[in-house]
Amino acid sequence: MTKQTRYFLVASAAVLVAGLGVGLVAYYGGGFPSLSASRSGPSELSYVPADATVVAFANVREVMDSELRRKLKDAMPPEHGQQEFQNLTGIDIERDIQYVVAAMTSADPRDANGLVVARGNFNTTQLETLAREHGGVVQDYKGKRLILCSEVKVENNEVPGLPERHPLGHTMALAFLEPGLMAIGSEQAIKSSIDAQLTAHSITSNAQMMELISDIERANNAWAVGRFDAIASHARLPEEVRGQIPAITTFAVMSHIDGGVTGTLRAEARDDQSAENLRDVVRGFLALGKLQGQNDPKVSAMLQSLQLSGTGKTVALSFAVPAEIIDMIPKMHDGGGPRPPMPPHAPQPPSPPQPEK
């Protein structure tokens, strides 16, 4: 072996070993994601309890300012609900809310504690007056002002195994956490939220969820992450359905809304085999859909945007609804509905036979 060959092999091996070394350090050192995880996500995550099973975020301002929203607004008939809401609460949804963070702190339908934290410009006096007018009671909890509404009984139509009327309802609460920061949810959820922030035992200390959030929060103006296993274990599903649920541990949905909508659905399976099985199922559906949609270029273009990817235990399906597809939404201003299709032209009558000359 010549010296030249030996040098080449040594240099090549050095690149290989260096790359593997960097990967190994990142793998065993907790990785670079944990370093960035603590800094990721909106600061309002500190109000989400650490045991939250689902966390979602929506940049309301960006969505409202988006081209998509403008097109949808043009296409839909004018409605007055938004104006009525503004008259009642003083909140202009299009301008006053910057973003919202939502969380579900329990997957059990008997104890579902939903929480929505909104950042924006709120007229606290008007909101408090409104709540009082509807029977709200003002309470102070660890220095934060809470307005509690009376308990609401929930009609049980969907959850099997529970009585028709049961104490599923919670005392709803509205809290002013900070100037420009408001929380709405069950009393228990709001109190847990305040506790989480004060004790620093919030979702930001949950490495698993923060890793998910740090992966997806950049460049997406709406996202949700959650622990699928926790939700599935509490969901009251028939055994036949439960057996068919894929072995997914966590999920993430992310989307960017602008002129169109682009997004990704990502699931983390329990093991590589489960992920491969799930990929096979999705791939099969995609392939069938693409074959079925080949005749229609619009459907075909949309299905082509569906891209299955993922590595190891991760399964990801990305999609894109381009602005051109949005443009196809019929305007519903005139006559309250889409314009009916034009009737086909009547066939021309056959020409009479010409007598032979």
Add this chain to the structure above:
Amino acid sequence: MTETSATSRPIPAAPGYLASALRIFDLSIGEMLWSKRTIFMALIVAAPVCIALLVRTLDLLGARIVENTNMPGPAIFGLMIWVFYLRFMVPVLGVFYGTSLIADEVDDKTITYLFTRPISRGAVLVGKFFAYLGCTVFVVLPSVVIVYLLIVPMRGSLGGSFIDLVKDLVLLGIGLAVYGAVFAYVGAQFNRPLLIGLIFIFGWEQAALAFPGYLKRMTVAYYLQALVPHAMPSDSVLGLIQSIFRESPSLPVSLAWLAGICLTFLSLAASVVDRREYVLEQ
């Protein structure tokens, strides 16, 4: 008579099979590495590295590639492993190098020098196979590592994808060995090995994988693709059909079959070289 035998030099014992193969390896790796064929290999290996470099540079300049494609770094890396390495580079390098292990010596009329050595003819082929493996592995795998370091950090974590990198490196090494062994046999047995090799990888393997049934089991790609930790892209009609009829044998089954194919074809190739008389054109 006694005097003559006392002064004659004792004939050294011929080296064993493995020692012979290692000597041929030592002799051949340099030749193989600095041959014209390496320029071709360098070009196809450099392509994914250049693309990765371009993607990373554009990303650093704020081109929002990841956001626009909705694919984070690890997904792009997985796609590159499929498209550049597994579907193209590994089989093509196997064909070009594997078929030329003996054919080059025949064409250069230097095979006589190897066959007149006191070593087994089969060991010549095995030694050249090791040289091919060393040559390709030391060029292809570092390029995979560079692509990993460039692409994966784009909204991904190096640590999170490390196990997949290791799997990729192992499966690419296995792929190079198995394709090399198959085409070493083709090169030793047939007269137009390159043509047969290209038909095998771009004709037979692609077609067999697209049909349901047992045909796909008679391909290397079927077992190799089962080891890939990344999702299979279905970006073309053929890829789409292949993805519909895709079956994945289990890891032990795939590894056993790949080992079996490699050893069988390497033994067959060595056996052919042992038996065949190569006629050099004058």
